[in-house]
Amino acid sequence: MKDGIKTATLTIGDKSLELPVHSPTAGPDVIDIRRLYADGGVFTYDPGFTSTASCDSTITFIDGGKGELLHRGYPIDQLAEKSHYLEVCYLLLYGYLPSAEQLETFENTITRHTMLHEQMQNFFRGFRRDAHPMAIMVGVVGAMSAFYHDSTDIADARQREIATHRLIAKMPTIAAWAYKYHIGQPFVYPRNDCSYAGNFLRMCFAVPAEDYVLDPILERAMDRIFTLHADHEQNASTSTVRLASSSGANPFACIAAGIACLWGPAHGGANQACLEMLEEIGSVDRIPEFIARAKDKNDPFRLMGFGHRVYKNFDPRAKVMKQSADEVLELLGVENNPKLQVAKALEKAALEDPYFAEKKLFPNVDFYSGIILEAMGFPTSMFTPIFAVSRTVGWISQWKEMIADPQNKIGRPRQLYLGETVRDYVDIEDR
């Protein structure tokens, strides 16, 4: 303790440094190392940021040991059960549950920003038909900064608000239109008399040749999937958005960077990879073979949808997703879906295996989501775009928080340099 501040003492050679320790409202204390290099002449070393807090935040908290996820203090299972996606968006953006009037105003604002500038259709048509929808989303969202100049000045709070509304509102349209372009069907425009989830389903599955009847079961399942993926502390794509934003880049470019990072199979791409893995396993009797491969250090194969950097217990979203999978597939009359049977048997076998128990590997949010999405009619290539639609509010909420933080400065990590020390150039004739 120094001057009433909790401290940690670090001894480096003959130097002894007192580093301030900050205590959170929940989770571990943090050691403030901002003066470490100036006062101690050393860097810390933490590839993958396994023990590093990159910022302070009030938005989302994860207790990995308990398998708890809170958005502004509200547990995800309660939000999934009692709330809906646009209300969770409001909660993440503004920090409290809205009144009925506040929610109505917010929902009306989002609903009336769902259309895209008509000329943006040209971007979709510039892609090959077989382009992955995530490639199209990265391109089109980045291109929004070329169309919406009146909401790119991040120093202007009103422009930040407009950009926030535009991104949350237009992401479903962009994702749906990426899908329609991919399958060669005409774009379907959003409708103001549809819910957020209903609009997305309609823009994906309606065709001009007949009326589209929205199934309320699918609408509720879609909204719940959006809710479950909305935010998740400083995950890789959120950290990407924060780092991109720290240079002052416009919000559309920063969200495009987040989409690109989310695409990776170790992150948001795991839902697609998990379903492809379940297809490869094919039947329950091949599960031991794949469990063995997942445990084999010489085999790069990993169980997709399993494990997590933070959760060392069940991912609470996976629990809700599993329950939703049972409900949706039963209501759709496909409860005997072979992939669901394989997934349940695989989960059981893995959780009973000492390897997974010792390493605290449990199903994560991506383990069951793909089964529901496939049952709803989506191809695997649309799974990560749906994750990106949902996570946009998380990225934007974290972006807003960072922009408003007076400590905000450009992110610029250092390194442990192991390369050549200085040496003179050698002319080619002397090499």
Ligand code: SDX
């Ligand atoms: C998401 O960060 C977030 O919050 C992300 C996310 C969000 O909402 O934003 O929750 C969304 O990305 C969920 C995770 C989706 N990814 C997958 O399902 C892909 C499969 N999972 C793994 O790739 C892995 O578990 C990670 C990437 C999720 C976590 O990797 P870590 O934290 O770097 O852990 P690690 O790779 O160091 O693994 C620890 C040990 C290793 O064994 P050892 O080297 O200690 O012997 O566990 C093993 C790993 O080999 N391991 C697995 C495994 N995951 C980890 N072994 C088999 N199968 C797996 N899935």
